[in-house]
Each structure stands twice: as structure tokens, then as C-alpha cells.
Amino acid sequence: MNAQALIDSLPLYASGLWTTLRLLLASLLIGGCLALPLAVLRCLPTPWLQAPVRAFTYVIRGTPMLVQLFLLYYGLAQFEFVRDSVLWPVLSSAWFCAIAAFAINSCAYTTEMLAGAIRALPFGEIEAAQAFGMSRAQLMRRIVLPAAMRHCLPAYGNEVVMILHGTSLASVVTLMDLTGAARETNARYYLPFEAFIAAAAIYFLLTFILVSAFRAAERRWLAPLRRDAVNIG
């Protein structure tokens, strides 16, 4: 009966997995594309460029993603002018709200991560580049960004996994993602172990694939920078 319940729920899990993957990819793509320029702005010494980025990442990183999701999903509908606007069919879809919340979140974290890596670069590298007479743009493109992105790899791996796990919140706003499938199965058959462990196993597999990919990337791009550190033991 237990196995039968899971077999019956298999299509549910399959479509849930597909939903989860689409949410993840869309959020990461949008978030990552926005984060790169924002990180550079965040590190410029010009206060009026830096401040808005700082405020944005501050507010987003300071509030739970569930709150942001609920503000978009339930909160927007409180205002009549939003409901009457031409954009409402888009704004009101659960897909839009979920992807927007996840992408904004990912963008804020990635921005801070990159900015942190940029600031933490050894001063010698930057001083050397400056001594070579590189412009600020050249310095960013040739020295700072490639090095910062390498140093970000382990942290960005964490971030991608965090967003994958964050997509489980989509089940709270009616989207049938992987977690939604598990909750539906638990509610239908009252089998908490089977339902959630099945979902956990699939998430585990997804995470394992992501982590392996990032480990390979670290070996490829980061290991040369850490030759000293690896031997500490």
C-alpha cells in the first residue's frame, strides 16, 4: 500500500521536479545577470552609485524570502490600482511572483558575495595593476572580476543550492513543485515518511549533481590559487 501510494504519486513528483528545475534556472539566470553590474557598482568609491545598491541588498538580505514572496503574492493584491493595471495578469501569476522573489533574492546575495571577494583581493595585485597604468575598467575586467569570480566559486555553490532549496517555498503559493508534490502526497495518503523522504532523495540527487559540478569547477579554476593552503592538513 505504501509503495502503491508512491507509485501513484510518481507523475506528481515528476511534474514537481520539472517545476522546481524551471524555477531554479530562471531565478539563477535573472539573479546572476543583475548581480555582476551591481557588484561592481557596490565597490566603486562613488557614494551615490554605491548607496542604492547597498540599500537594495540590505533590505533583501535582511528579510526572509517567504516574507518577500508573500508581499508579492498576497500583498500586491491589496492595492486596487495594482489589480486594475494592465500588468495584473502577469503580476498575479504564482509563477511570476515565485521567480521574481527567488531572482531578487539570489541577485542580492550574489552581489554581496562578489563585492566581498572584490574587496578582499590581495592589495598587491591591485597595486601592481595600477602601477602598470591600467584604467579602472581594465583593472576590473582583467584582474578584479576574474579573480573575484574564482574566489566566489565555493560561496556561489552554496548560493545555488540555497536557491534550489528556496524554491521549495513555491509550494506555499499553490505551485506544485517537488515539495508541493510531497505535501500533496502526505495530505492524500497520510504517509509523512514516504512522501517527504522521496522528495528529500530527489533534492539530494539534484544537490549532489550541483555540488559535484562546483567541485569540478573549483578544481579547474580555484585550486591553482590555493596551492599553499591545500597542504595544511
Add this chain to the structure above:
Amino acid sequence: MIIRGSRLVGWRRLLPCLLACLSGTAMPVLARAALPDPVRIGVEGAYPPFSEVGPDGELKGFDIDIARALCAQMRVRCVLVQQNFDGMIPALNANKIDAVIASLSITEERRKSVDFTDKYYKTPGRLVARRDAALRPTPDGLAGRRIGVQRASTYDRYATDTFARSEIVRYAKLDDVFLDLAAGRIDAAFADSVASYVGFLRQPGGDAYAFVGPDFIEPRYFGNGAGIAVRKGDTALRDALNAAIAAIRANGTYAAIQSRYVDFDLYVDASPAAAASAGPLHGYARSLLQGAWVTLSLALLSLLLALVLALLGASAKLSRSAWLRAIAQAYTTAVRSVPDLVLMLLVFFGGQALVNALALRLGYARGPDIDPFVAGVLTIGFIYGAYLTETFRGAFLSVPAGQREAALAFGMSPWLSFRRIVGPQMLRHALPPLLNNWLVLLKSTAIVSVIGLTDLMQRAGLAAGATHQPFLFYAAVGGLYLGFTACSEAAFGWLSRRLDVGTRRAVYR
């Protein structure tokens, strides 16, 4: 689940017989003796007018009044346990509650998992839609339309089977169905007629909507009214509740509650004006602050657990023993691979079944209860222990190897070299990611509301449902979390300035 489903039930059936053999006392006394003390009753709190949470945080409504009247009639102590509707039967079978008084319709499907008392009320289900929507309330007329229902309710089941060509959208709470109907995300709501009438149609803005179509009463789906669910085989409690229902119907208590419910109905109309005068948060400020305190203590206790686990994990990962490294690796890999929400649902529902099975093996009737707070601390601490392990490992690796080698060469023990040389330098590197980890941990506490903890998030949700102002309350929650963040950052900033003393940084020109 086989263990939970049959063995536990077997034991529960056995218990009265066993007691009878041992004591030889009369059956009525036995029935009383077999009742739990206190009786834990699952109620919902988001299904007005049957159950809802007022500005003062008090549960009220028809279900709540009935529950209290039945407890008084049975002369037992009761505690009301608030729970999301779709978690109600799982919680009952996981032994977190003993009975469910939550307008649960008596159906054959549910009878497979729980036992029901006689009905305590019965009302038809109806469709609600915009007056100008011109919906034909037939399966053909509703084809392609979006119909909102409460997940796992009888309305969900009926709509799924009957309106097969419509898109059924499922929500955890009925309040959310109506919020989305008002937002235009769904074309119709399908729910209990009284709940729709009082909870939506009579609310501000509800006059643009109306009932469409007939009363839906098919007993195959809607059963024979709402009953009280108890665990399968818990005949003692079921019989006591049945007797109490009959008694309050006979002695006029039920009629009194019913009339109070009509009064309450009128009170709902008067409340928006009264609520508007109660400050910017409609009188819910106190409730939110209480929730904030729960959230904060949850976060701090989880952090403590996570730090301990992380130090153990990081030293295991960097140790020479392959076994320790493997265990730490398994821990960080497994835990970081599953979403917080899934782990939490697993610990809360599955963990209880496990604890009960274990207790049974040790000879107890049932295990200690896992409450949402404990489940939250354990789950979050366990998860973030794994993330912090990676943080600490990375920080340790960023301290130049020469530092430790020099310390060892000076004759320091490994522990002393860690405490004096590596540790303080490592902390400087660990601080920025540590702040990130802490902020993520803090914010992940919001999802504990999903398993029924009355934290900040849950209280905001209840307030949003009651006042129909979700933006206001979720923004307030965001503001409170932002306040926590600001305090954390100030503390970390001060620490990092102290630890950065003497570090040279490049100046960008």
C-alpha cells in the same frame, strides 16, 4: 507507517483490556481512565466563523466554543492545539493531538485513516464568484476556469472529481482562497456556504461577489456533516465525545452557542470600524511582538546548536582520521542537500511517528511530543551546523600554513596553537560568511510557521486573513526582520573592526 498504523492501534486497543484484567474495575471508570489528560484538540484558527484568531491572539468561533463545551461536559482538561488544516490528520495519527474539531466532514475516505464521532453540524458547500462573472455552475460551464479550494478538504476532492476540466488551485487556508478570489487569480471559490458567507461575502469588498449554483450535499463527498476525528481505535475518547455531543444538544448548551454564533456573525460586520481605531496595525501590534520574541529565541537556540555542531564538524573534516572525515562529509553533504522546509516537515510529522515507535519498543504507550518549537530548533540547528562547518573549514584553510607550523615549532600543543594563533586569525576570515550564515538562519525561522509554530510569520498571516490587509502585515514582518538584521550587523561590524586591527587593505583610486 505500518508500524504507526497498526501496531500503535493494536496497543491502544489492548490497553483498556489490560487495565481491566489488572484492576478488575468497572467499565465506565475505565473509559474515563483511558482518556488522555489533558485531551489535546486540534483546531484550525483560519476558518471563520468556525474558528479564527482575534487581535488578542485568542482562538474563537463555533468550533472553538463547541470544543470547550464538550470538554466541560466530559469534565476533562483540554488544550487547543492550532494546526494547519492539511496537517490535521497527519498530526492526529502522529499522536501530536488526540482529537480534531475543525469542521472536518465525515467521509468514507477519511474513515480509512481516522474514526469519527457523530456529526456536530452540517452545512452545504457552494461556489462563490464575482457577480458580473456570469459563470455557469456546471462542469461544462466551468471548463478552463480556475477554482480555488482548501487543500485536502472535501471541496478539493469534489472539485477535482467533478470539475475535471477546470483548473483546481489548492491553498493551505480558506482565507488565502478568498484573498486570491478578490485578487482575480481564480474565477471561483468552492467552500462551505457559512464559512464563505461570513468569512468573505459579508466582509468589506465582498458585496461584488455572490453564491452561484446549487447547494452541494452529495453524502459520498460531503459525508454526513462535520464530525470530530479521533485516532483509529480510540473508542474511549470517541464514545465520551459522542455522549458529550448528545448531552450539550439536549441541555441547551448547543443552542446557546449557535445563537452566540449568530451574534458573532453580526459582530464581524461591526469589527472593521472598531479595528481601524486600534492603531496602524489594527490592534495586532502586541500579537506581532509576541511572535517576534518566539522567532528570536528560536533563532538564537538554533545558532547555539549549529555552532557546536560546526566546530565538531570542521575539526572532523580537517582531522587525519579518514573515518571522521567521512562522517563529517556525510553530514554536511546530506543535510545541505535537502531544503529546510522538507527536513522540517519530515522531522515534525515523520519524527513523531519514529519517536512513538521507539517508545513502544521501550514499553511506553507513546513517546514524548515533538512540538513545533523543538522541531524547529533541532532542524534549523542541524541544517546550519552543516553550513557553518564549511564556513569554519574555509576560514581555517585561509590562515597561512606557516602560522600553524611556526606555532608548533615553538613547542605549542595543537590546541594551544589553535587557541592563540590559528583561531583568532581564522575568526577574522570566518566573520563575513558567518554573518551571512546567521542572517540566513534567522530568516529561515519564518518557515517554521508552516508546521504550526505561532511565530511572527504565522501571526502576521492570521492578522492578514482577518483584516484583508496582507501587504501591511507582511511589510511589518519584513521591517521586524530588518531590525534584527541591523542589530546583528552592528554587532558583527564592531567585532570585525576589533579583529581587523593591523590588517593592511588596498585603496582603490
